[in-house]
Amino acid sequence: MKHLDQFYINGGWVKPSADAKAHEVINPATEASEGTVYLAGKADVDAAIQAARDAFESFAATPLEERLAMLEKIMGIYQSRLDDMAEAISREMGAPRHGLAAKVQAPMGLGHAKATLGAAREFPFEQKLGRATVRREPAGVCALITPWNWPMNQVMCKVAPAIAAGCTMVLKPSEFAPLSAHVLAEIIDEAGLPKGVFNMIYGDGAEVGPMLSSDPRVDVVSLTGSTRAGASVSKEAADTFKKVSLELGGKSANIILPDADFEKAVKHGVASMMNNTGQSCNAPSRMLVPADKLAEAEAIAAKVCESLKVGDPADKDTVIGPIANERQFKRVQSMIEKGQAEGAKLVCGGTGKPEGLETGFYARPTVFSEVNNQMLIAREEIFGPVLVMLPYKDVDDAVAIANDSDYGLSGYVYGASEEDAAKVAARLRTGMVHLNGAQLDPPAPFGGYKHSGVGREWGVYGLEEFLEVKSVFYSA
Numbered sequence: 001m002k003h004l005d006q007f008y009i010n011g012g013w014v015k016p017s018a019d020a021k022a023h024e025v026i027n028p029a030t031e032a033s034e035g036t037v038y039l040a041g042k043a044d045v046d047a048a049i050q051a052a053r054d055a056f057e058s059f060a061a062t063p064l065e066e067r068l069a070m071l072e073k074i075m076g077i078y079q080s081r082l083d084d085m086a087e088a089i090s091r092e093m094g095a096p097r098h099g100l101a102a103k104v105q106a107p108m109g110l111g112h113a114k115a116t117l118g119a120a121r122e123f124p125f126e127q128k129l130g131r132a133t134v135r136r137e138p139a140g141v142c143a144l145i146t147p148w149n150w151p152m153n154q155v156m157c158k159v160a161p162a163i164a165a166g167c168t169m170v171l172k173p174s175e176f177a178p179l180s181a182h183v184l185a186e187i188i189d190e191a192g193l194p195k196g197v198f199n200m201i202y203g204d205g206a207e208v209g210p211m212l213s214s215d216p217r218v219d220v221v222s223l224t225g226s227t228r229a230g231a232s233v234s235k236e237a238a239d240t241f242k243k244v245s246l247e248l249g250g251k252s253a254n255i256i257l258p259d260a261d262f263e264k265a266v267k268h269g270v271a272s273m274m275n276n277t278g279q280s281c282n283a284p285s286r287m288l289v290p291a292d293k294l295a296e297a298e299a300i301a302a303k304v305c306e307s308l309k310v311g312d313p314a315d316k317d318t319v320i321g322p323i324a325n326e327r328q329f330k331r332v333q334s335m336i337e338k339g340q341a342e343g344a345k346l347v348c349g350g351t352g353k354p355e356g357l358e359t360g361f362y363a364r365p366t367v368f369s370e371v372n373n374q375m376l377i378a379r380e381e382i383f384g385p386v387l388v389m390l391p392y393k394d395v396d397d398a399v400a401i402a403n404d405s406d407y408g409l410s411g412y413v414y415g416a417s418e419e420d421a422a423k424v425a426a427r428l429r430t431g432m433v434h435l436n437g438a439q440l441d442p443p444a445p446f447g448g449y450k451h452s453g454v455g456r457e458w459g460v461y462g463l464e465e466f467l468e469v470k471s472v473f474y475s476a
Helices: 042-060 064-080 082-093 097-122 151-165 178-191 205-214 227-238 262-278 291-307 326-341 395-403 418-425 459-464
Strands: 007-009 012-014 021-026 033-039 126-129 132-138 141-145 168-172 198-200 220-224 243-247 253-256 286-290 345-348 366-369 386-392 411-414 467-473
Touching: 007 042, 007 178, 033 178, 042 132, 042 141, 042 168, 042 198, 042 205, 064 082, 064 097, 064 151, 064 178, 082 097, 082 151, 082 178, 097 151, 097 459, 141 151, 141 205, 151 168, 151 178, 151 220, 151 459, 168 205, 178 198, 205 220, 205 227, 220 227, 227 243, 253 262, 253 395, 262 286, 262 291, 262 386, 262 411, 286 291, 286 395, 291 345, 291 366, 291 386, 326 386, 386 395, 395 418, 411 418
Parallel strands: 141 168, 141 220, 168 198, 220 243, 253 286, 253 411, 286 386, 366 386
Antiparallel strands: 007 012, 007 198, 021 033, 126 132, 132 467, 345 366
16 A cells, blocks of 8 residues: 555645644554554645535536446446455454455445445436426535444445535545555546545544534535544534534344244344444444343353354454454453443453453453443443343333433344334334344435434435535426
């Protein structure tokens, strides 16, 4: 990656300004350096925004089919570099190279581009309403701020619809996951997107986020990140009345109904929680179990955790890699300590690293039981391989516990029939619900209620976030 120490601005690789700061990229599996990126200073942010601003009018006027042809070209090059993308993701955030990184993480970016193409080709960019014509037009210059846990999933579900909509953009990927974003910038450069349409800078979110959000030249801010970051973006954007789209945290409940195939449901719930080392905002982190089956659930969960191989992401047998960075590793350890201090029952796992993994930010798959909804581990997003089990009396009690949360991103219901599970799903105050182990589907909207965010991403709903609505009234 010969340009790792440069930004991509106005169609080319440029050196950082004098006020940019060096940041070492650490491989979480080895704790060794993967290289140095620079965190943007004010001059870098200003240059990227201005490039996007200068390119907007021309790109917004580009016919839809031309924009979609550009997106298709990006997809073709992305396809040819899937291995490079998977390698970058594995090295920067520890996803198992031959499993999660190659089979899910890297392809998800391509999946979002495909879903955007399908949505854009069917989208009513212009329609008649009475004597008016309603047009949906490019929203403007977009600041795209993304996290480290699902790098290309979260980058491409913003970049693809922004291109399709006719917007120009400044991407600020996480400084903990810059390698995959760098590969994407190379892909876009090769595709020959017009100068200034796509610009990428690295940066510390706490410093660069406010610069992007408050700048009057930016029309849209789309952030995936913490609730705290979402609040900051909203406040900074308020004075200039931007469109703000926020995909934030979650503490999703997984309700296992009394009539469910219990062993199957618990196994699936534990495995889903531990996927991506528990670093997913929509992870089923609160398992709600009938009180009289709690001991049975504990035994099943412990057995599942014992079967999950934690280790080197390069090993083909590895299921769970390391926590993505040292800062998050320390937070997970402190939350496990907190759970024990609160009196929760430790079923398996606990603090410290798995045996034989002294180097790397590895955590032990951990399950707590006998948890109540007042405990910190039941209320705060841990973002690591930590599952909490809460007993419930009846279905009404389970729904009440599930909804007693500041978050409302996702929910899970497992029952004897999907029809029964759907009735419970209708009562959950969440933006998404998975029935009986159902997976996500890129054309469907992703997003949540309450502290989990504002707006929706993916497919047609994601496209709408990058459009403004104009009514044109005719006299006859």
